[in-house]
Every structure is written in C-alpha cells, then in structure tokens.
Amino acid sequence: MGYVKGLKCRECARPYPAKPLHVCEFCFGPLEVDYDYAAIGRVVHHRSIEAGPPNIWRYRALLPVDGEPTVGRHCGFTPLVRARNLGKALGLSQLYVKNDTVNHPTLSFKDRVVAVAVIKAQEFGFSVVACASTGNLANSVAAHAAEGGLTSFVFIPADLEQGKVLGTSVYGANVVAVDGTYDEVNRLCSEVADKYGWAFVNINLRPYYAEGSKTFGYEIAEQLGWRAPDHIVVPAAGGSLITKVWKGLKEFYNLGLLPAVPTRMHVAQAAGCGPIVNSVKAGSEIIRPVKQPRTIAKSLAVGNPADGYYAFKVVKDSGGSGEHATDEEIVEAMKLLAATEGIFAETAGGVTVAATKKLVEQGAIGRDEVTVISVTGNGLKTQEAVAGALRVPAHIKPTLASFDAVLAQYPPSGAGSGPMAERCSPEMLQSQGGM
Numbered sequence: 001m002g003y004v005k006g007l008k009c010r011e012c013a014r015p016y017p018a019k020p021l022h023v024c025e026f027c028f029g030p031l032e033v034d035y036d037y038a039a040i041g042r043v044v045h046h047r048s049i050e051a052g053p054p055n056i057w058r059y060r061a062l063l064p065v066d067g068e069p070t071v072g073r074h075c076g077f078t079p080l081v082r083a084r085n086l087g088k089a090l091g092l093s094q095l096y097v098k099n100d101t102v103n104h105p106t107l108s109f110k111d112r113v114v115a116v117a118v119i120k121a122q123e124f125g126f127s128v129v130a131c132a133s134t135g136n137l138a139n140s141v142a143a144h145a146a147e148g149g150l151t152s153f154v155f156i157p158a159d160l161e162q163g164k165v166l167g168t169s170v171y172g173a174n175v176v177a178v179d180g181t182y183d184e185v186n187r188l189c190s191e192v193a194d195k196y197g198w199a200f201v202n203i204n205l206r207p208y209y210a211e212g213s214k215t216f217g218y219e220i221a222e223q224l225g226w227r228a229p230d231h232i233v234v235p236a237a238g239g240s241l242i243t244k245v246w247k248g249l250k251e252f253y254n255l256g257l258l259p260a261v262p263t264r265m266h267v268a269q270a271a272g273c274g275p276i277v278n279s280v281k282a283g284s285e286i287i288r289p290v291k292q293p294r295t296i297a298k299s300l301a302v303g304n305p306a307d308g309y310y311a312f313k314v315v316k317d318s319g320g321s322g323e324h325a326t327d328e329e330i331v332e333a334m335k336l337l338a339a340t341e342g343i344f345a346e347t348a349g350g351v352t353v354a355a356t357k358k359l360v361e362q363g364a365i366g367r368d369e370v371t372v373i374s375v376t377g378n379g380l381k382t383q384e385a386v387a388g389a390l391r392v393p394a395h396i397k398p399t400l401a402s403f404d405a406v407l408a409q410y411p412p413s414g415a416g417s418g419p420m421a422e423r424c425s426p427e428m429l430q431s432q433g434g435m
C-alpha cells in the first residue's frame with residue numbers, strides 16, 4: 001500500500017477521499033494528493049532510493065499508487081548530461097541537460113505522468129482512458145493504454161505534427177482530431193468526461209497524473225549527488241511540470257534528502273503562446289489567456305494554462321524568471337543542442353535552450369552557477385520544424401571519383417555541415433520516408 005492520505009484542496013485545504021476527483025466543490029480550487037510524510041520519512045532515505053529500480057518507481061513512496069506498477073515499468077531515470085559543449089556556446093561553466101528525449105516508452109516526459117495516471121485508472125476500475133493533448137500526452141496515453149489492455153480515446157487539435165498523430169494511432173488508440181485550439185479541445189473533453197465517465201488523465205485524474213512530474217525534479221537532485229541546482233529552466237504548457245518539479249525538490253528537502261533548495265525556477269514558452277511568461281514579465285499573477293496561439297512549438301501551445309497561476313507563483317517564490325522564444329530562435333536552438341550535445345530535441349527543447357540563452361545574457365543565470373535545462377521531448381516527432389533549415393545530403397554515384405568530387409566541398413570539420421546550400425523541405429522529407 002502507498003502513503004496517500006487522500007486529496008486536499010490547494011486553496012482551502014479541505015480534505016477529500018482518494019477518488020477520481022479534481023475540483024473542490026466549495027471553492028473550485030484544484031485538488032492535490034496529500035501524503036503521510038511522517039510515515040514516508042521513516043522508510044525513505046538516500047540508500048533506500050539508491051537501492052531501487054533504475055526508473056521512476058525508485059520514488060514509489062512519493063507517488064500515489066497503491067500496488068505494484070502495472071504499466072510504465074521502465075519509465076524515467078533518464079540521463080542528466082553534463083553539457084560542456086552547449087555550456088561553452090551559452091557561456092555556462094556548469095550546465096546540465098536533463099534528457100527526457102529518451103524516456104520510455106514514448107520519448108517525452110509525459111511518460112512519467114501517464115504511467116501514474118493509467119495505473120490509477122486501473123486501480124479505480126476504469127476501462128477507458130482518455131486525454132486532451134498537444135501531442136506527447138497523446139502518444140503516451142495510447143501506448144500505456146495498449147500495455148494495460150485499456151481502450152483509449154485521444155483528442156488532439158487537428159493541426160498537430162504528423163509524427164505526433166502517427167505515434168498515437170499506431171498503438172490502436174481512437175484518435176479524434178478536433179478543428180480548434182488545444183483550449184477548445186480541452187473544453188470539449190470536460191463535457192465528454194462528464195457524459196461518458198471515462199478516466200481523462202489530465203482532467204478527472206489530474207491530481208494523480210500531475211504527481212508523476214515530481215520525478216523529473218527528484219532525478220535531477222539525485223543525479224547531481226543529492227544536491228539541488230542553482231537554476232532549472234522548464235518549458236511550460238499547462239504549467240504543471242514546473243509546479244511539480246518545485247514540489248518534488250521541496251519534498252526532498254523536507255524529508256532531509258537535500259541540505260537546501262537554492263534553486264531558481266525559470267519558465268520557458270514560445271513567443272506566440274506565452275501566457276505564463278507574459279505574467280512573469282509583467283509581475284502580475286493574472287494569467288491572460290492567449291486566444292490564438294501561433295508557434296511551431298505546438299506541444300506548448302496552451303493558451304489558457306490550467307496551472308498557470310501556480311507556475312507563476314513557483315517562479316516568483318523561487319526568485320526565477322521567464323523568457324520567450326520566437327519560431328526562428330526555436331529552430332536555431334534545436335540545431336545548437338543537436339550540434340553541440342548530440343541531442344535531437346523537439347520544438348519544446350528549442351524553446352527551453354533559446355530561453356536559457358537569453359536568461360544568461362540578461363544575467364538572470366550566473367555563468368558559474370549550476371544550471372539544468374529541461375529537455376522534455378524528442379525531435380523525431382517534430383521533424384517539420386527543422387526540415388527547411390537543414391542541408392540535404394550530398395547525392396553521388398557509387399564511385400570513389402564521385403565521392404572525391406564532393407569531398408572538397410565539405411569543410412575539414414564542423415558539426416552539422418554538409419556540402420550543399422540547398423535546404424530540405426517537408427515534402428522532400430516525406431519522399432525520403434520521414435514524417
């Protein structure tokens with residue numbers, strides 16, 4: 001059995017039973033999981049965690065599941081990469097990349113939240129799991145539902161990237177593409193959840209689902225040798241990840257697993273959809289929704305973030321800040337991360353690297369401070385974003401003479417360079433068998 005006491009309203013602290021509930025019926029505040037920390041403190045130590053499996057279940061006492069994990073058993077414990085090359089490019093001497101591009105099974109941090117949510121759905125006896133998604137959640141819900149033998153319904157904006165759609169359908173999910181923004185999809189899903197009584201991982205199971213994101217913060221602290229960094233830069237859509245990374249660090253501190261949490265939490269969003277960053281820059285806790293998001297970072301295109309206010313508060317309370325990235329900056333940053341560290345991140349990763357660059361230039365991040373960039377999704381799913389900005393391969397005959405003729409056009413060294421000025425178009429990519 002786990003250590004969950006029940007749910008609790010984040011605003012008025014009213015207690016609720018551990019059921020599929022998410023809103024306080026008195027003040028409409030969001031509910032969150034409440035743990036028996038005294039009991040957890042008696043069993044959780046550095047050694048007990050280190051003796052656990054190399055995945056998120058090493059932190060199981062701090063996750064809201066009752067029994068053994070039934071799905072997502074290999075999720076998490078992704079690399080914390082010492083990013084010396086990118087650090088040099090950004091002017092940071094102690095830079096790390098938390099690399100969830102290789103998370104299991106669907107290559108984004110969303111596997112952390114979905115593993116918890118789908119196990120919870122099974123524990124509550126649901127047979128259908130569903131979600132409103134900007135793409136990565138769609139992939140992950142579909143995969144975990146397949147693994148758990150559940151039916152899945154996945155609702156997405158109709159204009160998502162091919163890789164995100166294909167990477168959902170392949171698992172046998174019922175995919176519903178909605179003509180509208182993510183916020184419209186989400187509103188529809190609230191009605192569907194009411195009418196059909198399904199387990200919507202990010203609606204009626206949201207309190208449980210969100211807890212999975214704490215593991216991103218736990219891992220950073222453990223992988224740094226039980227130390228919290230000076231800075232973490234986190235991309236935000238609904239604002240849940242940044243809120244829960246902070247909660248995870250605080251929990252570790254309160255349990256005596258960290259000596260201090262000096263961490264400043266910085267939020268990164270796209271310029272074309274940055275409601276949380278807008279609030280941080282304006283110093284106002286009021287989150288003004290963005291009606292029509294316009295950005296290539298579709299995974300972050302949430303105009304009305306459910307946890308926007310809490311994300312804002314985390315940034316303020318921790319002394320952090322926020323930055324935007326334009327589409328051009330996103331593409332440049334994706335290429336920079338790939339060329340310096342060999343990590344192909346999706347657009348959200350480009351947003352985070354680009355925002356970090358600005359935060360360093362502004363002095364919000366000191367050049368010798370320990371900094372972690374959160375890279376939360378894989379670039380193979382958003383190939384359209386960089387397709388037009390890359391050189392195409394040299395195309396030669398199968399002869400040495402043909403190769404010799406093009407070799408001179410390559411620079412002697414240089415990451416990512418190719419012989420031709422010509423650019424890949426999305427159509428070419430498709431004809432080459434990509435997405």
Ligand SMILES: Cc1ncc(COP(=O)(O)O)c(C=O)c1O
Pocket residue numbers: 108109110134135136137235236237238239240241242299300346348376377
């Ligand atoms: C790759 C990626 N990074 C970050 C986020 C932000 O997550 P949150 O909604 O918890 O702020 C998302 C959300 O979809 C995402 O897909």
Ligand SMILES: [Zn+2]
Pocket residue numbers: 009010011012013014024025026027028029
């Ligand atoms: Zn309440």
